[in-house]
Amino acid sequence: MHGLIEQLTGAGVAVTDGAWGTQLQDRGLETGACPDGWNLQHPERVEEVARAYVEAGSDVILTNTFGANRFLLARHGLEEKTAEINRAGVEISRRAAGGRARVFASIGPSGIMLMMGDVSPEQLQEAFAEQARALAEAGADAIVVETMSDPAEARLAVAAAKETGLPVVGCMVFDSGKDHDRTMMGTTPEQAAEALTAAGADCIGSNCGQGIEGFVGICRRLRAATDRPIWIKANAGLPKVIGGRTVFSQTPEKFAASVPDLVQAGAAFIGGCCGTTPEFIKAVKEALVP
Numbered sequence: 166m167h168g169l170i171e172q173l174t175g176a177g178v179a180v181t182d183g184a185w186g187t188q189l190q191d192r193g194l195e196t197g198a199c200p201d202g203w204n205l206q207h208p209e210r211v212e213e214v215a216r217a218y219v220e221a222g223s224d225v226i227l228t229n230t231f232g233a234n235r236f237l238l239a240r241h242g243l244e245e246k247t248a249e250i251n252r253a254g255v256e257i258s259r260r261a262a263g264g265r266a267r268v269f270a271s272i273g274p275s276g277i278m279l280m281m282g283d284v285s286p287e288q289l290q291e292a293f294a295e296q297a298r299a300l301a302e303a304g305a306d307a308i309v310v311e312t313m314s315d316p317a318e319a320r321l322a323v324a325a326a327k328e329t330g331l332p333v334v335g336c337m338v339f340d341s342g343k344d345h346d347r348t349m350m351g352t353t354p355e356q357a358a359e360a361l362t363a364a365g366a367d368c369i370g371s372n373c374g375q376g377i378e379g380f381v382g383i384c385r386r387l388r389a390a391t392d393r394p395i396w397i398k399a400n401a402g403l404p405k406v407i408g409g410r411t412v413f414s415q416t417p418e419k420f421a422a423s424v425p426d427l428v429q430a431g432a433a434f435i436g437g438c439c440g441t442t443p444e445f446i447k448a449v450k451e452a453l454v455p
């Protein structure tokens with residue numbers, strides 16, 4: 166096991182952070198705007214989100230770089246700032262952490278459908294490598310490849326991240342199938358664990374796509390399919406659209422009530438995804454106190 170991962174999970178479950186997107190929206194990020202661009206435009210608001218998670222007790226915080234790959238940034242005319250936006254994202258989280266939390270830098274999907282053939286696998290891997298290099302140069306402790314639906318894309322992103330020499334977490338989103346145990350591409354937890362382990366991921370996980378109750382079974386299946394530590398970040402229940410806004414209505418208490426089941430199922434890292442807030446992280450932390 167990678168030394169840092171061992172250090173974080175050796176004494177029990179490590180707590181990660183909660184959502185960033187919904188937190189940035191609460192601070193004025195408009196629908197359709199580029200969240201990652203805020204690292205340059207509104208670094209103080211991004212740092213406020215990161216700091217709130219550190220203060221809530223996160224052992225690990227991520228970075229506001231989920232969509233900071235060249236392809237997604239091009240949609241906002243920001244592709245020439247790819248390295249700068251990623252570096253700024255790590256610098257913001259490191260400032261907020263102040264040595265109290267580790268910074269795991271986020272890499273999300275590219276927005277490219279490989280099977281459409283517009284971009285070659287080599288070009289896609291190079292775009293992830295460009296992002297990963299900037300994250301590593303800025304001092305990230307690890308890289309998290311997250312919210313992946315396509316195992317082929319996830320493999321390329323993990324392989325690109327591994328080139329930095331940092332530990333890499335590989336996560337997929339299970340939001341499809343009648344039991345919510347498949348990715349949009351039909352991938353099962355067993356297939357995901359196999360693909361991500363083969364790509365060299367140091368931790369295997371799942372984030373987003375459903376509420377925490379659904380993650381207990383996913384976690385157990387991932388645990389059985391790989392020898393790597395398991396990383397889980399669940400949503401605050403299923404979203405409802407109210408007045409044109411997506412609202413997640415689960416309470417921190419209800420969320421934290423599933424934490425013992427997740428620990429039992431083998432989770433080594435636990436945190437939140439869409440709709441979760443620093444209050445959720447506080448509640449998770451309290452649920453883990455023996």
Ligand SMILES: [Zn+2]
Pocket residue numbers: 372373374400438439
């Ligand atoms: Zn999410």
